[in-house]
Amino acid sequence: MSDFAQYSNQHRNISFERRDGILQIRLHTDGQPLKWGAVRGSIHDQLGEAFYQVGRDPLNEVVILTGTGDVFCTEFNMDELPTDSTDHDAWYRIVREGKDLLMNLLDIDAPVIGAVNGPAHYHAELLALSDIVLAADHATFADLAHYPSSTVPGDGAHVVWPMLLGPNRGRYFLMMGEQIPAAEAKALGIVGEVLPKDGLLPRAWEIARMLKQKPLRVLRNTRIALTQRLKKNLLEELGFGLQLEGHGL
Numbered sequence: 001m002s003d004f005a006q007y008s009n010q011h012r013n014i015s016f017e018r019r020d021g022i023l024q025i026r027l028h029t030d031g032q033p034l035k036w037g038a039v040r041g042s043i044h045d046q047l048g049e050a051f052y053q054v055g056r057d058p059l060n061e062v063v064i065l066t067g068t069g070d071v072f073c074t075e076f077n078m079d080e081l082p083t084d085s086t087d088h089d090a091w092y093r094i095v096r097e098g099k100d101l102l103m104n105l106l107d108i109d110a111p112v113i114g115a116v117n118g119p120a121h122y123h124a125e126l127l128a129l130s131d132i133v134l135a136a137d138h139a140t141f142a143d144l145a146h147y148p149s150s151t152v153p154g155d156g157a158h159v160v161w162p163m164l165l166g167p168n169r170g171r172y173f174l175m176m177g178e179q180i181p182a183a184e185a186k187a188l189g190i191v192g193e194v195l196p197k198d199g200l201l202p203r204a205w206e207i208a209r210m211l212k213q214k215p216l217r218v219l220r221n222t223r224i225a226l227t228q229r230l231k232k233n234l235l236e237e238l239g240f241g242l243q244l245e246g247h248g249l
Contacts (some may be wrong), residue, residue: 007053011046015068021061022208023054023110024201028068029077036073036122036145037080038094045093047126048100055108061216062208063108065127066115070138070197073122076145091249095242098155102234105129106227109220111211115204117197121145121179125160128190131226134204135182136197141190148177152248154241159233164190 008016013034015026027034027043038044054060067073082090105112106129114130121142127133128141143161146153153161153174162170165188172178185191195203211219 002053002057004057004059007050007057010053011050013043013046014050018060020209021059021212022064022205023057023060023062024064024066024205025050025054026066026068027073031068033069033071033075033118034067034073035075035077035080037077038082039080040093042077042080044097044101048097048104051104051108052100055104055110060108060110061219062211063110063112064115064201064204064208065112065130066201066204067117067120069118070136071118072116072120072124072127072139074119074144075122091246095239095246098242099238101126102129102156102238103231106231106234109223111219111223113204113207115200116141116182116191117200119179125157128160128164129230131223132207133191134193134195134200134207135185135191136200137182137194138197139182139185139194140179141182141185142177142179143174144177146245147175152241152245154243154245154248156234156238156241158241159237163230163233164188 013027013029015028017024029035036043112130114127114133116127116135116139118136118138119140120127122145124141143153143157146157157174161173165173182191182194186194
C-alpha cells in the first residue's frame, strides 16, 4: 500500500491533490507547462513510479490527469535529453521507464479522467488513454516528438494512435505531424467533451464525483475490464517498438 503523504511530495514534475477519494495529478515544469525530458530523474523517469504508487493506494477512487496552464506539453526540456545514443545502459533505462510509464498507468484500478488543458503535441497518448477524455476548446493533439523529429514513434505512440484513429489515419497522423483540433478530435472519437478552458477542470471534478456514486467494486472492475485490451496490445508491441526506436537513433 502506497503512502500518499510520501509519494505526493516525491516527484518534482508532478503535483498531487486529493479530496474525497478523487486524486488530481498535474504535470508541470517549475510550475509552468510541462517540458518533456528523458534523462534520469526527468518526467520520463518519474511517471512510471508515480503511476505505480497511485495504483497501489486504495484511497484513490477516481483519478484526474492533466497539465499546467494553457498548454499540456509542446516542448522538450533541452537540459534533460540524452546526449549519447551509443550508451546502451542509458537506453535500457529508457526502455524500462517507457514500459513502466504506460503499463503502470493502465494498471491503476481507479477510473482515469484525462483533462487536456491545451496543446498536447508531446505524449498526448498519456491523456488519450484515459477512460474519459475532456479537452479545452483550444487544445490540439499531435505527435511531434517522434517522426517529425527524426525519431521512431515506438514508445507506445505506434500502438495508441492507429488504435484510436484507425490504421491509415493513425499512420498519417504519426508520419505527417498532423495537429488535430479539439473539435475534430471529438468528432473522431478521441475526446468525449470539448469545454471552455475555464470549465475543463470543474467538469472533470464533476464527472469524478458522479463516478464515485457507484460502489467502489464497480468502479474498479469497470476500469479493469475497459483497459484489458489496451494492456494486451501494449504488452505485445511496446517492447518491440522501443527497441526499433533505439536502433533508429
